[in-house]
Amino acid sequence: MFLGLFSSKRRNLFVRGLHFGKKFTTPTAEDIVFKAVCVNIRQKKWNFLDQLSSSLTDPLISRVFREFRSSPQLILEFYRRIGGRVAILQSLECCSTLIHVMVHHKNYEDALDLLKELMISKGHSPLEVLDALITTSEVCLQSSSNVFDSLVRACTQIGATEDAYKVIKKLKTDNYPVSIHAWNNFLNHLLKIGDVGRMLKSGISPNVVAFNMLIDGACRADDLDLALKLMKRIETMSSGCAYPNEVTYNCIVNGYCKKGKPEIAEEILDKMIEMNVAPNVRTYATVVDGYSRNGYLEEAFRLCNKMVEKGFVPNSAVYNSLVHCLYMEGDISGATLLLSDMMENCINPDRITHSIIAKGLCRNGWINEAVKHHKWIVERNLFGDAFSHNILISYLCRSENIRGAEQLICSMFVRGLIPDVVTYGTMIDGYCKANRVESAVGIYTDMIKIDKNPNLVVFNSILDGFCKEEFVDSSIYLVNEMKKLNMYDAVTFNTVLNWYCCSGKIEEVFDLFTSMREVGLANKVSYNIMINLFCKFGLFEHAKELLGVMLTRGLTPDSVTYTTLVTNLSKKSFSEEVVKLHDYLVIQGVIPDNQTYQAVVRPAIREISPEFE
């Protein structure tokens, strides 16, 4: 019922396994009413409401909502029709369930209306609504964050600014992600209401720190225009109490750097001096990082000289940015040279420096050197956080040196460093990739023992391990447990989809793919898996058709799509069609990589001069 994940035969088997010995249960009165209501709704016979209104209990209605969650319009009609008759609809839970369904189907208009109705006509406070939305959030897949966005929007639309803020704050304290949209909406609203007189009345008087938080938030939400507007209006909005300071400017400077415009960031830096707001080391460090992360290393070094001329001393943050950039460019000797310069200038490397060195050496193929460096650091009791260990463990696993990874974990324990979820997750994945699922499960057990909660990534790794080893029962069991925990995503089902393809469960493949599309869990990878399947069967027309569907869904084909299609097509015979397909994919945004070129160039060479190969 949830996702057509398994063929009905298998599903029954599994359900029976779960309910151990309890094959059939006598339906309760509620079950019977529920059946009757569903039948009537499906046939749109609304008269039944008169007869059954007294039986329409709260849990029953919620159950009906769940049953019809893929038909939002039908539910909405049902809701509107019982609205006039039954008192139950005061129930927050019922309405929240409905809101989840609406948002999940991207019917934001109705969702907003329902939310406003709850707060205005029914008098529920936004925080009560939020609670109800959280408790009913298992109804739909992955729509919670959109639901919260809608709540914030509903608050701002009815003018409840503080409530909108309260909702955001509550989400933050409860560790729910506050989306860019929610922040943007709130910030936009603040701007629209112009003066902060409202805020002042309720005892909130924004100072420059509050504004800086808003401005930084706007920059991180990729809305620089809003950030600039806010900065311009600090004085008027605070009734002359606050002015932009160096932190305000640093936020804007950082905003431009992250947007890929370090040259504008430098202009702002110069303007700060004009405006009598002195730039500080952080300002320079930010712009240096802006230049280096955008590939302008020479400009970055120029700015370093400029800051020294102005009497600033580049600190570890400045060096870290440059060293990191050099490593990413593969310039190991450049990075090493700069690190010795750092030492000569008595700037101590910090834990970030060591992480950069670890990753820089590893990704350039110097894993042994990275391990040596790491030992050197740890022996001197300098830094060693889980983060830098995780980098090394990850690369050791990738290079199939599980033994080395294990030793590193041991040394963590010896030094009293506590492995975190990523450490465990990395090891679990390493074991799974090395076909050692039992060891992976062992680590998983250790992890649970010391009270670390597994997360989605961990489950997906183990699932992949189970599928690869063809532990069918374990895989099915795990997927069902994950669904119960409401912990799954596109990767989960892509793993299963891929497994079905590999083991030739064709009926299951199509059922699952259809379900994934219905609930919005089909992504690029899902399409690639399906395209590959079609190609394997020689169904190129179907494969190309699916490529078309992919494009209409706004999914850009990637190099995997390309390689799959082109390799398979050229296996048949190299033809003009391959070249046509190549051109088409490149126009659609595929960036060919080494493998893709091989896919098209190899067969071409073979065709032109067979003796070449």
Add this chain to the structure above:
DNA sequence: ATAGGGTTAG
């Protein structure tokens, strides 16, 4: 109190 540098696992 607010601003900079490493995002490691599917």
